[in-house]
Amino acid sequence: MFKKICSVCLALFMILGIALCTAGCGDSKVKLIWAGSTLGNEESEMVFEAFNKELQSVKGFENVEIDFQKQDTTNWQLWMASNTQIDIAWTGYSYDIETEINNGSYTALDEYITEENTPNIYAEKQEYSADYASGSYKGKQYLIPNQQPIANLSNILKIPVELKDYMNIDGVLNECHSNKKTTEKVYQYIDEYLAAVTKAHAIDTDTVAKYIDIQGIFKFVATRGYEFIGGDLTGAWLCYDEEDPSAKIVNFMETDAYRLFLKYAAKWYNDGYVSPNVLVNGSESGSRSPVLNAHSTGMWYATENPELGEERGVTYAIETDDAGNKFITMYNLLLETPEQDWQGVSTLGSEKTYLCIPYTSKNPEIAIKLLDLLRAPVGEKGNDLLNLLVYGFEENSKYAEEYGTYHYTLEGDCAYGVDYYAQPDSSCKYGIAHWFVGNVFKTYRTPNIQAGQGDYVKKYETVDRLTHKETALCGFRVDLSEYSNVIANIQTIINEYNDTLICGIDGSNYNATYDEMMSKINGADLAKVKEAVQSQADKYISE
Amino acid sequence: MKQNKAYMAVIHTIFILLTLSFLLPFIIIVIVSISPESQITTYGFQLIPQKIDFTAYGLVLKNAGVLFKSIIWTLFISATAPALAVMVNALMAYPLARNDYSLRKPVNVLMIVSMMFSGGLIPTYIIYTQVYHLGGANPMLYWLSSLFSVWNVILFRTFFKGIPAELIESATIDGATQPQVLFHVVAPLSKSIVSIQYFTSVIARWNDYQTSLIYYPNNQEYWTVQYYMQTILQSVQQLKASLEMQGLRDTSEAPVTTLKYAMCVISIIPVFIMFPYVQKFFSKGIAVGSVKG
Structure with a gap:
């Protein structure tokens, strides 16, 4: 009797197991993981659910479901180190893009960005060529820039x-x-x-x-x-006079x-205009x-x-x-003036905000197609999806009724967030900064962006800026990997002295401090680094 | 007598000054948290604020519902996770403190090796998320990640070793089983070590934001209060940087500095409440293992 009961139970168990397996096999949904650093508001899940519903009504995305993950630099490092599936991620500002590229974190996108496969991104790449150039490295496109309402920094x-x-x-x-x-x-x-x-x-x-x-x-x-080699006041502070056609490389401390x-x-400082506590x-x-x-x-x-x-x-x-x-x-x-905004050393990451497809993506083809969909022209379904993702539920939308909540009201092309003015923060019910997930000029604007501002910036970026004068090293990219230790030493010396000097703390005795700093910097092999950069720059100019 | 009085006066003065030196930073934290941001950037930290401004607290409390939920959740974790951890560590330590436990040497070696050569964050993350599939909708990590600590086991073991063997022996002669010996003889004598371990774990849990950051960033239900406050600070910093970049609006009053200090004040409240109750165990517990011979 006991054996019979066991046999029946085992048979039932097997049937149930097979049924469950079959059910699992039938679920052919493709899950895309999208990571972003401003996601995670109180009503995010509602909006993401609605977004997925809408997405599944778009041809080609019927079986695609997006799982949004909140991104942070710590999480990012863990994901990349542990090969965790991330199909789309944000990058920029706090990420060292060159390091990430060298670490192999991003997928090169050139084979995916074609006129047939991603017509919207392809067109945008032609239009915003300078922005896209800032997301490419050694001839390969790694990042898709999020256009911002900024013209002429x-x-x-x-x-x-x-x-x-x-x-x-x-x-x-x-x-x-x-x-x-x-x-x-x-x-x-x-x-x-x-x-x-x-x-x-x-x-x-x-x-x-x-x-x-x-x-x-x-x-x-x-x-x-x-213009600083590397784009900022870091490293050995190497720079050149933008008006100098021969681009003589100097350390900024050496300049007049x-x-x-x-x-x-x-x-x-002596006159009392600088706080005595400035260094603290x-x-x-x-x-x-x-x-x-x-x-x-950012705005002229x-x-x-x-x-x-x-x-x-x-x-x-x-x-x-x-x-x-x-x-x-x-x-x-x-x-x-805008005319003084010359085109200079192309600095990787200068656009500051990008989307990327990490190497851990399991579905890069679908991910790039989704990004393309969200860059659809204004008025198309993809553009509605972009606005839904950025702003959440509009007051009079079907989703506002369905979920009993809304996140913005729409007046013309301007979205007024219910609990924010310029961009949301984590304490808002919902909202993603519009510069975070795509081309800002295709989303509704927020009230801090004037009507017509988008057109102005777009014209500036895509027409005016391209006619601006180029510096001698326009497009130049330096390779200083061999000198990283020397540069780190020089940086340490600069950190030790520079703040004291530029705050005027030493009063009229600043010359002695300056001389001491320069003697240490020169002793740390500044000449070697300068020489290396100059030789690369000369080669670039001659070519 | 006079000399004694003078001596006492000097001692009192020294200790009053010492006390003040400990109190002063905390007073400054409170004052900065209720000062306007512009005043901090203009005049630096001051003991007597020129104006009182609760903007930073307003920001923390802006989304009171989420804050309240995160406080309740953090309190729940802070109360339960240390209790479980103390129990597990004590149960692990007790046999290791007994000389008649034959496996104590190999177990000790295993523990010490794992403490000295821990896997680090990335392997831990891989094991939790890709082997055990924890995180996301499953909050068990709040308990599991802090359940066992070799260091705490060593502290427990050292304390248990200090309990006279005669007590345990007499209980055994009276017919007590091993669990009875542990719970009826050893445990009542171990209040100080249990309290100090529980208290330090509570503080660690209360201050924990990494578990939320790494394993539960999407799930506000499982955010600890520290992580919630961290996200507010990040938002304010991001907003300020972004608006400055666009040059569109004045961001002078974005209370980045005062917000940090308001967060400090809020973080320290439970410690203030708990400390008087566990203080008496503190000196005993903290000295465990410090007396040799």
């Missing part, structure tokens, strides 16, 4: 609005717009401004800090007109521009408070606030009072 001087009359704004702009490098005259204007503000006791310390952003002024004003800045930094607390940066601040801004498009009288060359930082009235808080003096 200009360095700016920021002045609190209540102090604007003390600055010779026209003088500063004329001087900067007629010289690619910062002249002594500009520092004199700044010096006069600081003296006048101090003399008039014009600083209301409730709203304006009496100290200047000395580190910002160094970074964004002193270095104007020099650096010495000139040190002279004024020391003066401003840092400069007054990114704030409206400092009496003078410098930064970089100067009609952001035309109703407030904004003019080309000066943009405003604004705030809105409780009654909804805009008021100006800062004047941003744009130190470069």
